[in-house]
Amino acid sequence: MYRSIGQNVSRHPILWIVVWVLFAAIAIALSPPQEAVWQDGEMAFLPKESPSVRAVNTYREAFQPSLQEAAEKDSVGTSVQQDPLGSNVVIVLQREDRPSGLTPEDESFIKNVLVAELEKLQRTTPKGYNWKPGMEKVYTKDLPQNERVIKSIVTMADERIGPLLTSPDQKATLVILELTTEFLERQNRLLIGRLEQVVDSPELQDKKPIGLSLALSGSATVGRDMLLAEQQSASRTEFFTKLLVIVLLLAIYRAPLLALVPLVTVGVSVALSKALLRIMAGWGWIGLFTGLDVYVTVVVYGAGVDYCLFLIARYKEELDSGLSQKAALSNSIERVGAALATSAGTSIVGIGMMGFSEFGKFRQAGFAISFGLFVVLCFALTFTPAFLILFGKWAFWPDVRIREVGKQSGWLPSSTMWNKLRDQRVMQRFWEGTARTIQRWPGYVFVLTVLAMMPLAIIGILYQDNLSYGLLTDLPQDSPSVVGAKVVQKHYPAGITGPHTIFVEFPIEVLHEVFGDSDLKDARTSEKLSEAITQNLSNEDIRLKAERSTDPLEQPIGIEDVRSQYQPLGNNKKANEYLTKLPLRMRGAKRTFAHRTYTGLNGSLAGQVLRLDVVLSEDPFSRSAIQTLSKLEEAVRHSIFFAEDSDIPLDKQAKLRDTAKIYSLGTTAAIRDLKSVTDRDRILIDILVTVSVYLVIVTLLRQPEICAYLIVSVVFSYLITLGATFVFFYLRDPTGFNGIDWKVPVYLFTILIAMGEDYNILLMARVTEEQETYGKVGGVLQALMKTGGIISSCGIIMAGTFFTLMSGSLLAMVQMGFALGFGVLLDTFIVRPILVPSYLILLYSGRFGWFGRFLGAPAETFTPSEKEREYIKESIEY
Incomplete structure (x- = not known):
């Protein structure tokens, strides 16, 4: 077969080149832009049965429709509590030159200057992919409410949640911009770009009190920095890959046209591969995660150049033995064609085994890289020899007079x-x-x-299991989101950057049995259960802190705050003073808000799910946070009991506790699932790759x-x-x-x-x-x-x-x-x-x-x- 390929290419080199180039040009022209088919995020690729995904589905089914209820004014809280799936941009303002912290001038600047600029951005900023200086002239008109990317702005002046935004040391406060988009969406880039320009503008800096500093944080800022770093990394990697290949090929061959052969072969094949992948993604056949093209480019470039080098090396050997160019090429393809195909087949089969993994990114990478290797193999066996025949003896220019080109020819002095x-x-x-x-x-x-x-x-x-799952640790330390996160963690509990949302789901028949045909749709029933869990959870952690046990199982969880239907604004003293001073009408609004925010009232799970928001003292991105979350879930389960004087029998309390399902939503929960899934995938992929590659080489070598x-x-x-x-x-x-x-x-x-x-x-x-x-x-x-x-x-x-x-x-x-x-x-x-x-x-x-x-x-x-x-x-x- 390979000799036939060699003879066919030798007879019709121009035809092969024209066909491949036309095919590549048509594919590139028809392929959609990569932004239209790329999929963002990490957690979106988790299996549907993952606990954090089930938590998301539970929230969307039981809670999400309630966002349309009651006007924002009559709510005792904000949409950041109502929508834990949303993203945000956080502006951190800090003052460290005064022991007492922020000044009245700082508060006036936030209220009268900063918020005014932010409200202007809110009215004029849609979702958008890119931002460049000078584009502010394009966005001057007020947009309809449903086209705005900023949903709301929350500051320390907000009586409902403002006390929660000021740090315990009074030296920092947060301004939160709640967005309508998820944190890794590329459409956040326009807003964050405009926001950075506003924060850094001379006008704002002149009005800012001396000693007050501003930094950006929040999930959307992290997502923007991740996507920007991926894009910059992809551009640099592709540039340096091509530059390195050119330099090395010239050093090896010392003949520019001969070095051009593998470079053009691989360049066209990579472009064709990526175009075909985008077409298949546009048709819905496959998925492509953001940044996958970097790995396709690097792997295919490296492998493709290798294939070309082996073919050219054998071609030079055959020429040195005295054969004509066409005969040498036919012999070369016949001799190394099977080895190249088997070599590529080993890579394709081995990497293709990633397609059996649970994690979506691994599946997509397995197919895309394997597909790219198949395309470059086809090019190496047809496009490369066609070029060699077409160039003839000029392939070895500048010395074209000798036949034994491998001995003395060269381009370098x-x-x-x-x-x-x-x-x-x-x-x-x-x-x-x-x-x-x-x-x-x-x-x-x-x-x-x-x-x-x-x-x-x-x-x-x-140390093979000593792995990092953090987003911030992956970014350069001078990224805006990293700088902002460090400022936040300096003044607030580390866990404030990623609160844990816990859902406790009870079987409806057990609720009816325990509460006398009542369920959690009844505000009094749900508040009673929420109060018991909240107080028991906080008291247990206080007990463990006081005992200071050396037993790892008896270590405190480090609970800083718990927000629930019982205490919707947490245990913040100022926030609770605000609640106690509410007029009678607003107390009813508070109870309604707390009930619909922290109890599932919609869908098939209506009246069955309670929600808790827990802030821990631990960094949600740390390795130990995964174990802490598991301890927290277990502690929530053990907190499902009532006081000794309760009229609910102990056996019914035990049944309520034993039948409850606990789900966690948040950064740590998603990372825990990511670790669990990828750990299983590592074992599966390692076995499949090893066995498949072994079978391939046994078939060849016997x-x-x-x-x-x-x-x-x-x-x-x-x-x-x-x-x-x-x-x-x-x-x-x-x-x-x-x-x-x-x-x-x-x-x-x-x-x-x-x-x-x-x-x-x-x-x-x-x-x-x-x-x-x-x-x-x-x-x-x-x-x-x-x-x-x-x-x-x-x-x-x-x-x-x-x-x-x-x-x-x-x-x-x-x-x-x-x-x-x-x-x-x-x-x-x-x-x-x-x-x-x-x-x-x-x-x-x-x-x-x-x-x-x-x-x-x-x-x-x-x-x-x-x-x-x-x-x-x-x-x-x-």
Whole structure:
């Protein structure tokens, strides 16, 4: 088949080029813009059965319609309580030059100057994707209410919730802009851009009291910074990927047209792949998360250039043997076509196994990257040879007079260091020396290499679960949202940035049994139950704090505030003073507001669900917050009981407690589900990738025992890489290191196993070919020497493309780039040229004794042929 492809491309090179270019141009023209098909967020990709997703569904069914009730004026609270799914922008104002904190001038500035500017933004700002200076002239007209992105503005002057916004030390206060959009929507960028311009404007700064500082925080600000960092990282990564590939190709080939061949091949194939993916996403066949194109670009560039390099290297070998260009090309595709297809197939199948994961982003990445690899493989087998035929001898310009283009031709001046190294055959001598060393002392080389790498592998095993799930830790420390969050955490409990919303769902028949045919639609019943849970929960945490037990199970949860139907504004003293001073009419409004806000009154769950908003002292993004949330849920369950003088029997209280379902909504709940899902996916993906790649290479090599060792060697390199990544980023920032990003282990294992085996396949294919001439051991040494240079070049290019991810600003992308690049270099220069050949020589020379039969050694006793004896003798004497 591959010879037919080679002959067909040789006869009609222009046709193949025209067809591919036209196909790519049409696909790009028909594809929708990426903004129209990208999907934002992390938590949106969780399985539907995840507890936090069920909590969202519970809220939407039982609570959401109540937002249309009662006018805002008559509510004792704000929509931030009514809509925990919404996002917000928080302006943090702080004064630290006075012990007493904020001044009356500060309050006047907020009320008369800042709020006036914000109200102007509220009236004139729609949802929008982009913001650039000068665009403020476009947004001057007042918009209808339903087109505005800002739903409401809440300040310290608001009697309903204002006391909650001022910090306990009186040195900071919050201005909250409640939005109609979710926090990771790209449509928030216009508002936040305009808001930053207002806050930084000279007019506002002149009116701002001296000593008062402003910073931005809030979920929408975090989301904006995440999306902006992803976009900037993608642009930088793509630029540096192309630049690196150009530089390396020119250094390797010293012929600009020859370097252009893989660059154009991969460039067109990547553009076509991304266009086809957008078309499929536009048709609803697949999903594409924001930032996926970065991984497609990097992986496909690295793999595609590798495929082209292997084909060109074999093409030069065939030309050097005296064949014509068309014959050399046909032979090249015939000889390496199957190896390239198998190599790519291994990557495609291995990475495609991510499609079986629960987490949506992993599924999308598995398909998109595999699809890109398939497209670039097709290009490498058709588009690349067509270009080579079309260029003819000019492919090796500037020296087009000689046929043996691999020996002296070049574009760089002959006086360069690179040319001197090539003239002295330094690289070839290096691989010959490596082969001799391994042939003489295979056991020592193998054992010493494993022992040298073992410490990093042990670190990788011990710390593989030390992962970071935080959004803020992923952003650059100078991002507005990070700066603002630090200011908030300086003056408020850390948990205020992510309150936990707890839903307690009771079976309707149990409620009727306990409360005498009444349920939570009755405000008195729900308030009675809410009071019991709220007081019991707070009292239990106070007891644990007072006892100061050393038992981990008896540690306090760290509850700072609880808001519920019983106390809708929490335990803030000023807020409760405001409630007690309400006139009689407003007291009724308070009770109505509290009932409809903290009790589910709609849908099939009407009268069955209570809600609690709990603020903890712990950072919701910290690793320990997940365990704290589980303790909080358990504490809520244990708080479902009434005072001893209650008329409800203890057995009915126990039944109410035992049948309750507890759901959590919020940042920590979503992170807990994310951890749970991705932990399961890691196990599943690791198994599927390992088994699928093993089956593919067994099908090609038909040596199951040796193939098992090849898998083990790459898994070993994965563990080493994981350990090295932990060590590198810990040493980079010992105090701020929170673990590697949760995505790194999954992508690292999948890509290293799937693509790391590529080089082993190409080496083993050449080993099999050389063993026909040089015998078992001699074939291994010959294959190592003949493939050492080209595989190393490919490895350097592949690693370089992965390292370009480190040019981004997101810490997760930086960690991913380091891990993948280091892993490829490790596989290129340690696993493939040292661990694999030394093991094979030990095996083929009978060093494992009788046990070698179980490892894939030939059944017969090792007896080298005359030619092999002569070859080995020459190698030792050399």
